[in-house]
Amino acid sequence: MKAESDVEGSPEAVFDAGLRRLRSLFGEGWAVEASPGHENPPADRYADIMIDIRTDSGQWARYVVDVKRSVTPRLVDYELAAKMRLVRQVHTFTSLLVMAEWISPKTQERLRNHGISYLDLTGNAWIRADRPAIFIYTEGASRAPRSAAQPSSAVTLSGSKAERLVRILADVRPPFRAGDLAKATSLSLPYVSRLLGTLEDQLLIRREGRTIHKVDWQGILRARAEHSHLLNLNPYSSYIAPNGHDYLLQQLQSPFISRHRIAITGSYAAREVAPLSVGGQLMLYIRPDHFNDELIDNLGLLPVKQGADVLILDAHDPVVFKRLRTVDGLPHVALSQLALDCLSGPGRLPAEGEAVLQSMAAHEEQWRDLDIDTIFDWYAS
Structure with missing residues (x-):
């Protein structure tokens, strides 16, 4: 039998496993029920499903659940934060809950900063509500399990080629472009571009157009160290x-x-x-x-x-x-x-x-x- 962290990464599997984990976190005295939005076609059933959490006294909190194959800090800042604001405008006491197979520590931090609840299948969870008063925080895996979905174009920071790019990003002051970095490191431009895309998703670099104007050199060095020994x-x-x-x-x-x-x-x-x-x-x-x-x-x-x-x-x-x-x-x-x-x-x-x-x-x-x-x-x- 597969562990929940090893389930096939379809939205249905992630949501069903996440709902079971959520119910186990609340335990007796709480009802945790899902109610899919009827306005969504069947193919989008898991896009914005609702979860209601009720107490024995009749108080309840509602979450709009967003199931993601993968979640990055950039996705949090540029998409989910705006969605959270929209959800709150519709109903003050409704919150956003992000579910995924695994959510990185940096992404968890960004979600908490925006007040967005999250839960992954390795045990990382941060669930908050003002009414009724809810606060749950648990820690799971700090590194991605093999089963966790990654963006199809993602390039990791492992290998010696990545270290060349990491060193130059740390040592050299911006601004510069991908082509500058490829020439200076003797790496291919497609590889450099893909790796820069990964770093941008993690908010480790910032670009204006094609020009990198800000580099989190400490974050990049730490991220590289996590992918090497x-x-x-x-x-x-x-x-x-x-x-x-x-x-x-x-x-x-x-x-x-x-x-x-x-x-x-x-x-x-x-x-x-x-x-x-x-x-x-x-x-x-x-x-x-x-x-x-x-x-x-x-x-x-x-x-x-x-x-x-x-x-x-x-x-x-x-x-x-x-x-x-x-x-x-x-x-x-x-x-x-x-x-x-x-x-x-x-x-x-x-x-x-x-x-x-x-x-x-x-x-x-x-x-x-x-x-x-x-x-x-x-x-x-």
């Missing part, structure tokens, strides 16, 4: 530094080592930006074709299967070496790359990533200083 994206080898991290860091500045493409990321780099903790593994990016036994010997590292205090990451894409920073004579990844790596890393790294984001926000004018006209083909090498 540092140690899955970059194959890694585990080592111990028997002579200690200080010796290893000194070796990184030697003439032989400095000829290799290496960059520090993870906790060590994060502490230089926003001190939050001590200790932890030292993570080093290296270009895969620069990785060899001679390099490891010169760094004084010994391979181990457990208890590693050094991880050597094979960089999944040249993008990780863009905008390297020199800190105390050592190469560190760019701030936007550091935030991505920490947010998508294991253990305490996500907390360190949030601290890095806070520091970046406080000093945005110091690092977000690039203009699109100066970096064509910047990501190509």
